[in-house]
Amino acid sequence: MAQQAATKQRIKRIRLEDALNANVWDVDTKPHIIVDSEKCAGCADKACTYLCPGGCFTLLAGKVLYSYEGCLECGTCRVVCPKGAVTWNYPLSGRGVQYRFG
Amino acid sequence: MPLDMVVCVKWVPNTQVVNIDPRTGTLIREGVPSIINPHDLNAVELGLRLKDSYGGRLTAIAMSPPSAKAGLEFLIGMGVDRAILITDRAFAGADTLATSYVLAKAIERLMPVDIAIFGQETIDSSTAHICAQTASWLKLPYIYYVVDAKLGDGKKSIVVRRVLEREVETFELPLPCLISVAMKSNVPRPVTLSNKIRAKTEGLIEVWSNDVLKLDVNCIGLKGSPTVVSKSVPTPVVPRKKLKFEGTDPAEAARWLLDRLEEEGVKVV
Amino acid sequence: MGLPAKFDVAVVGAGPAGASAAYTLARKGFKVVVLERGRAPGSKNLFGGRVYSRPLERIFEGFRNEAPIERWVKREILSFMTEDGMVSVEYTSNGSTSFTAYLSKLSAWMASKAESAGAVIVTDVRVDDVLMENGRAVGIVSGGDRLYADVVVIAEGVNRLLCEKMNIVTPLSPEDVALGVKHVIRLGTDKINERFGLDSDEGLAWFLVGKATDYMPGGAFLYTNSATVSLGIVVFLSHAVREVKRHVYDVLEDLRASLPFVRLLEGGSLVEYGAHLTPEAGLRMVPRKLYGDGFLIAGDAAGLLINLGYTVRGVDMAAFSGYLAAEAVEEAHSLGGYTSQNLSCYERKLNDSFIMKEMKRHSMVQKLMVKGHVFELYPHVLVGAAKRLFEFEETSPKLLEAVNDSLKGRCSRLRVLLDVVTLMRGP
Known part of the structure; x- marks a missing residue:
């Protein structure tokens, strides 16, 4: 039993929010991601909700909710969106994620 | 009348987002880069807006280690005209009294100055003392929580507004004076290429050691700092309930949230 | 606003490619400015973790002694993993041809070398456009500011928004x-x-x-x-x-x-x-032309990276392409100007270097890798065979029996043979 508990303890998962919190950020007040919700609505797969590593795209009632604060600036959303609904650019003034290790 | 303004800023570790090690619960400090205190950027923005309106010059002052040069370049990138980096081992370990003394002496050296602008507080110590203390040393009027400012009719005063919880106050202060700008009261402008190139190529940052300021070593640094940190207590970690609404209807979600809040004793009016 | 400062070369991006180009050009006496969107060089860079050293040693003086190297790779493992287990091949040696590193620190180091050599590194600045006049790149645009330069080295990284705007490449697709x-x-x-x-x-x-x-x-x-x-x-x-x-x-x-x-x-x-x-697309992602009137493209933006399945080369190729871009700029300068024709020596230099030779040599591997079955089939075949070999009760199988048993029902031997042939075949 004790050993089982120990194993359980060991495989404690890190939630995405906590993983993002391990990073240093200087988040801009203006979003650098804009989603055209009309174009977005026509997409069945919504691959962005699985593939954005920052979890910036989530499904709520069949619609994509997006945020930019946890953006890791990889650009995946732009590439996987089949509808061209994502307008994405790098943040200004060096803002956004600050990789210390990379 | 062109204004001669200074803005005092601090170079602080980027703890804007507190990075807690998810395993040990301790603050992650390794390699955390320093930034200009974010609340000071609101002060810089207010100064730049005054400069846009009336013309003049905005000088940034930081009492910091030499690495703050990068932060001052950032401010010049935003539009600050020049910067003074006050850096000397003699200034290290300063509390707010010693810091405000050095800043006051630096401002005196730059006189005539019309307005000295400060951020509301720093993210690494949050005292909000520096503006008031610097004003005391300089024997000049000061005001806190300013959200915007314009010159008075005779251009000999400044009219500022501050937003309190239940009212908006308007004050008129004679120049020269000191103002402390409310955090998040404006959106700091982005760095521009032309300004950043100036920062990199035109030698706009002066470095002042105590050889320049020639201040009494008993009034600066650790020696000039009567503040004693008696005990440091880590913030207690409040466990979160982590409840999740599983439905899809926004209205239902809102009701659900209100119910949970009421359960916690929050009065929903 | 047009800026008075005029530079010989504007480099977009202070990553491995841009910093290598800037360092090399500054040492040749060119007046170089590097535009970096991050707060500091490296702060927007991220990679797996390994760098092949030799190309970098050719670019940077004192590389081995000064660069922020973490560990020299002495042990390599390639593993095939399924729910049932893992089969690994391991190689240990005393060689020192590649090292582990943090890319943020490595890029910062490269940029600091470029700065010491005389390049101006401008951070916090996003380049929005390459400034074109009469079909020729004459500088860059950032917000309302224009910066003129005789030639632009585009080392903007994998997302290559500038190249896209210039219609040099089509927008990235998932295949790329x-x-x-x-x-x-x-x-x-x-x-x-x-x-x-x-x-x-x-x-x-x-x-x-x-x-x-x-x-x-x-x-x-x-x-x-x-x-x-x-x-x-x-x-x-x-x-x-x-x-x-x-x-x-x-x-x-x-x-x-x-x-x-x-x-x-x-x-x-x-x-x-x-x-x-x-x-990831091998040669497919490389733009048709890596140069034009007044500009060159280097690094990830040029699609220069090789994934061999057991190792990846990216940083060394990016850095070396930046170095070759710098050489091309020098050569074009000596030929009288940065016309497309004079800068075409960049392509020749890339073709003569290990970069394009490697890209072409390994193009079949890349073709094989995009066939999805490889990643599902072989781990199962190998783990299945290993299970047969090592987890017997009374009768122990012969080696080939184990492999055959494992292949059975999963795929034909012909399939395996075809994959091997694909892998072996030259370009």
Whole structure:
């Protein structure tokens, strides 16, 4: 039993929010991601909700909710969106994620 | 009348987002880069807006280690005209009294100055003392929580507004004076290429050691700092309930949230 | 606003390619400005964790002594992973041709070398456009500012928004790139040495395919740095857009929380979680022309990266393309100007260098890798065979029997043969 508990303890998962919190950020007040919700609505797969590593795209009632604060600036959303609904650019003034290790 | 303004800023570790090690619960400090205190950027923005309106010059002052040069370049990138980096081992370990003394002496050296602008507080110590203390040393009027400012009719005063919880106050202060700008009261402008190139190529940052300021070593640094940190207590970690609404209807979600809040004793009016 | 300062060369991006170009040009006496969108060079860079050293040693004086090298790779493991187990091939040596590193620190170091050599590094500035006049690049645009330069080196990285705006390339499609996500986990030097069987200056590079990515084409990697471990996965977006069944973060987290990693990394703390795209299409992603009137393209923006399945070369190729871009600028200058024709020597230099030779030589591997079955089939075949070989009760199978049994029902021997032929065939 004790050993089982120990194993359980060991495989404690890190939630995405906590993983993002391990990073240093200087988040801009203006979003650098804009989603055209009309174009977005026509997409069945919504691959962005699985593939954005920052979890910036989530499904709520069949619609994509997006945020930019946890953006890791990889650009995946732009590439996987089949509808061209994502307008994405790098943040200004060096803002956004600050990789210390990379 | 062109204004001669200074803005005092601090170079602080980027703890804007507190990075807690998810395993040990301790603050992650390794390699955390320093930034200009974010609340000071609101002060810089207010100064730049005054400069846009009336013309003049905005000088940034930081009492910091030499690495703050990068932060001052950032401010010049935003539009600050020049910067003074006050850096000397003699200034290290300063509390707010010693810091405000050095800043006051630096401002005196730059006189005539019309307005000295400060951020509301720093993210690494949050005292909000520096503006008031610097004003005391300089024997000049000061005001806190300013959200915007314009010159008075005779251009000999400044009219500022501050937003309190239940009212908006308007004050008129004679120049020269000191103002402390409310955090998040404006959106700091982005760095521009032309300004950043100036920062990199035109030698706009002066470095002042105590050889320049020639201040009494008993009034600066650790020696000039009567503040004693008696005990440091880590913030207690409040466990979160982590409840999740599983439905899809926004209205239902809102009701659900209100119910949970009421359960916690929050009065929903 | 037009800027009075005029530079010979404007370099977009202070990553490995841009910093190498700037360093080389500054040393040749060119007046160079580097525009970097990050707060500091390297602050927007991210990679797996290993760098091949030789090309960098050719570019940077004193590289081995000064560069922020974490560990020299002395141990390589390639693993095939399924739910049932793992088959690994291991190679240990005393060579020192590649090292582990943090890209943020390596880029910062390269940029500092460029700065010492006389280049002006301008950070916090995003380049929005390449400034064109009469079909010729004459500088760059950032917000309302224009900066003129005689020639522009575009080293803007994999997303290559500028190249897209210039209509040099079509927008990236999932077929072009792979997504890498990675944890940097602090474990401490002693624990790393103990658990991975290393000495303090010895590094491990570990590649895994199969279950590690939910069998999506790509792979997982683990690199040991001095006191941290980089653990990540790479998934080809071409497949991932169709095959991904859960959030990509969960794929990485499951890997970290599964054996053997959960044991190897026990007690570690996460210090960074990041993601980046990487060129994956081989020659397909390389723009038709890597030069034009007044500009050159280098690094990830030029699609110069090789993923061989068991190792990846990116940083060295990016840096060396930047170095060759610098040489091309010098040559064009001596020919009288930065016309497309004069800059065409860049392509020749790339073709003559290891970069294009490698890109072409390994193009078949890349073709094989985009065939999804490889990543599902072979881990199962190998683990199945190993299971037959090692987990017998009374009758122990012969080696070939085990392999045949494992292949049975999974695929034909012809399929395997075809894959081998694809792999062996030259370009």
